[in-house]
Amino acid sequence: MTVILYLLAASLVLGGGGLALFLWSLRAGQFEDLDGAANRILFAEDDE
């Protein structure tokens, strides 16, 4: 049953990675302006 150990570790690493990415994007301010993000794509071509 040692396979459980690997599986547990794998699921934690994958889940933890997702969590870390989410927390990073939150800290980077990607969730601060949801309205703006929705509108910005309409004007994207002029951005450099």
Add this chain to the structure above:
Amino acid sequence: MSGPTFSAVPLARGGEGLFPATIACVHCGQTAPTGERFCCPGCAVAFDTIERLGLGRYYRQRLLDPAARAPRPEHDTDLDLTRYTVANPDGTHTLSLAVDGLQCGACVWLIETVLARDPAVTAARVNMTSRQLKLTWSGPAEDGAKLVGLVSQLGYRLVPFDAQALAGARDIAGQKLLRALAVAGFAAGNVMLISIGLWAGDAAGWLAGMGPATRDLLHWASALIALPAIAYAGRPFFASAAAALRHGRTNMDVPISVGVVLITTMSLIQTFAHGRDTYYDSAVALLFFLLAGRVLDHRARGQARATAEQLLTLRAADVAVLCPDGTTVRRPQQAVMRGDRVIAGMGERIGVDGVVERGSAPLDTSLVTGESRPVMAAPGTAVFAGTLNLGAPLTVRATATGDATLLADCVRLIEAAEARRSRFVILADRVARFYAPAVHLTALLTFLCWYLAWATPLGESLLIACSVLIVTCPCALALAVPVVQVIATSRLFRQGILLKSGTALERLAEVDTVVFDKTGTLTEPSLKLDMDGVSKSDLTEAAALAASSRHPLARALLIASGPVVAAGDVTETPGQGLRSRDTRLGSAAFCGVSSLISTDQPELWFTRPGAPPVRFAFTEQARSDAVPTIARLRKMGLSVRIVSGDHPAAVAKIAAALGIEQWDAGCSPVEKVRTIEAMRGQGHRVLMVGDGLNDGPSLAAAHVSASPATAADVSQTVADVVFQGTNLAPVAAIVETARRARRTMRGNLALALGYNLLMVPLAVVGWVTPWLAAAAMSGSSLLVMANSFRIGRPQ
């Protein structure tokens, strides 16, 4: 509106369609003078700048909201920006500014592009949700004023703020909730995954059973994930529960916190003791469900925060004070004395209450009165702090300054009334008051029965007592109210109704009396000519004169007469009347008539040589759907009243037209509040609907309040509900939705409590296993949510 009585003459506002000559300003969309493309020179400059930079697509792609502030340039050049400018280590400077007038994605694009074109700018980012601009540039700090000028000349008002000091600058609370939700979600997913293995292994014989060693391993793995997650994600609940207990109160967070802590502790003891059952999954899933509800709730109310901060920014600007020697000095508003002469330039907000001494100009009084058409001010006109000068500079003698202005007065009254209102206890907390003790008492009795009466070992007795806590977990109960609120709020939002307060729905559902302000709320903003005793030929002749004026009475006259050929050689004396040679149209004094008729009604006199003077009287029109709306409100069992600041005669007329028996007229803001308080004293729950600055205090004093989106900013800030459009129907709609929402909330609470009542006996006798607890919790939560979604559907 029934704003402070302006002894001034309102100018016209476009859009009735009869006069193609009156068009919207190309830049800001407000009415432009006949034959002009722009309403003011500022707009012309803004349009020019935008076209010169090749950014004309702004005009094609923007969506102007007629209810929002038009992007009309104002001058705020004397703001002290350097105080707010932050120097960065790499030599650049950063400034955080609140942007007023931001309406759509095109505005964001325009501001960012205009700034990016300046070589000194290294970063310019507009946050559309919080309406803030973060601007970074290389070069000296003083350059900030020039860059801000670029944006303010386009019609946006920029107010610098200290990013560190303003707690609302970043949505700290919202971010905390999101982080907690993410952690709880991660933990709930993983622990649940492990739990499925545990439950399967528990069904011995079916999957050949699970060895004690494997089970211990899985328990430890669960504990390892769940413990830090609970410690982190549970903080919002623990903090709120601790705060409530410190003040000797209890709220929904108390049973949540007690439940989560007990379940976790008990599970941990079981893990150490190599026990069979742990409940980590229930604890984490509970937090996840609850946090999801909190995040939704927080987001639904996000818009309200920005509006509330607007009032503060209005006090920021300095005032130009005219010294006896003819020079001007700029002083903060608080430092201006009564009797000082203050100069308000074009595009500036007047900083004091006072009387115009010199100059005449149209004023935008929308902040104070909600009246969107400009009002003409001339020497002798009383003006109020917060009004915007649209024309030539005015010299104003201050009669009240700083904290004594009408604006400051209203803000104070509002604050006082709001403090009173915050004592309202929401439904969920009222339930928690009896629910929490009941649950804890049941768990305690269960424990005592097993441990003392039936001599069960301590560990097992504790386990059973805890399973009682788990099945009675307030999960469904805590979701019962917020889910309904989020759904009802978004449903109203789609109809153009913005709920600003979290408790507004519950308070709306309790309302038994609706009090309307008259002018601008019950009535249309435009007037209608009384046709009694007016001959067609008189009307046509007078209309020929009126055709060249934008005065609302002149326009009302034209609407009544139909298209006419305009008379030539017409001169207009602002605030008095029109003349063409010997023919005059205007006030009684202007036409040289000594009026014997009471002048409660707006009127125009028409005189020409060799004919008796003719009087045209005008009346207010009730809004087209006022009668059906009032009928709808009455059908719901509400009584309807009018409380107005207008003349009794005018109020009586409208009241009679709408069939409203109870009305008060001539009320000052303080008297309005007194009337509302008196009704409250008689046990009534009042919904106040009003739009002027003078309604602000009574809006705050009422049990719950609503304002149209055309109302003065102050009223919108105070009101619990802001509705868009020119109809009154939303007033009935919000009460209806609120009552449905309350029914659904009560239904939810009954469902959740019923579910618990069913499960409690099972738990007391010790039949509840971890998987049964998890299923019960999810089941009741889903049931409550499914029930809530019913209000999203049309009836």
